[in-house]
Amino acid sequence: MQYAALGLDVGRKRIGVAGCDRLGISVHGITTIIRKSWDEDMAILQSLIQERNIDTLVVGLPYNMDGSLGFQAKQVQKFAHSATKQLGLLLEFVDERLTSFEAEEMMRSQGISTRYNKEMIDRKAAALILQQWLAIKRQP
Structure with a gap:
């Protein structure tokens, strides 16, 4: 199966963006849109x-x-529906409860300060969202 998806962590100030390889094996943060x-x-x-x-x-x-x-x-639903309509894309939602918290915990465990790295938190949260979606897609 081929995957051509972007994961988004949509906030009021920033949008974390993550991508994956075509096989859906590796997921990584790409950027944070201010x-x-x-x-x-x-x-x-x-x-x-x-x-x-x-x-x-x-x-x-x-x-x-x-x-x-x-x-x-x-607000996120409104943004997502409008964005996918304008960009001509398919839309899938994933429950993202605690992804930002999980991203912060991962950073702390790696010795990275979360205080000044909000953009990195957003990218990591987007990567967790995309990983969750890929795991769901792989289920038989």
Whole structure:
């Protein structure tokens, strides 16, 4: 199976972006988009999509701990639906509860400060989102 997906950790200030190889074996953070405007965000994503021949956006959906969709999750859904419509891509959501926390824990265990590395946290969270999606896709 071939995978042509980008994982996104969408926040109000930044969007963490991760990619994977075509076989879905290795996942890595690509960049963190500092959000300025819709058009600029879309231009950066469009460039990554063309460069990597992407057909699917995998977006982390920040459910509340009780499984409900809060304000931020609804904002992410709105962003994701609008983005995939404009960019002409497929859209898949993944439950991203605790991915940023998990990303911070990974960084701490590697001796990397989380205080000044918010962009790295976003990229790592996007990579965790994409890894989760790939694991689901591999299930029989």
